[in-house]
Amino acid sequence: MKINIFKSVILTGITLATLSLTPVVAAKVEVKLVEPKKFRDIEVTGKSTNKSIEDVHKSLTSLLEKLTEKLVSDSETLIVKVTELDLAGHMEWVRSNRDMRIVRENDRYSIEFSYELKNVSGEVIKKGDAKIKEFLSSSPSRIKQHDSHLLGYMAKDLKKWADENLKNK
Secondary structure (H helix, E strand, O other), rough: OOOHHHHHHHHHHHHHHHHOOOOOOOOEEEEEEOOOOHOOOOOOOOOOOOOOOOOOHHHHHHHHHHHHHHOOOOOOOOEEEEEEEEEEOEEEOOOOOOOEEOOOOOEEEEEEEEEEOOOOOOOOEEEEEEEEEEEEHOOHHHHHHHOOOOOOHHHHHHHHHHHHHHOOO
16 A cells, blocks of 8 residues: 555656646647638639648748747737738639649738737737738739748738737737
8 A cells, every 4th residue: 555655656746747847838829710711812822722721821820920929928829810811913724734823023912810919817918900901012022032931921011010019018
């Protein structure tokens, strides 16, 4: 009996020690796409609608995490609910019988969303709505600069929004 109690105490101690070494990282940015199949344009070249939605969701989450890392503390969570999205360019069928997104420097993109910034206890610190519509012609190099990121051409405008709305909470 004493041996079982001793084993329980040792196992409990090891478990607690392991848990204390595991870093607790809260999700700082949560992106929710509200009825994405109704968005004006969310299709990605060579992808089904569902895969396009998944890729856009991952890309937008990653981009917002990067752009807000110094504005949203570890004890806060930014929740972004995207209600409309129109990617730059348009889809066209090309000779090889597949779709391709054609993007030109004077194409427009837009994103509409609401946001809430919450503290660790879930209280809303700040909230609002945003609507960004921009022409790529305002910065023709956007397309080339952000080849590696699906939504990279939105970075400048999303950063401006974040600085204006999240800097002075």
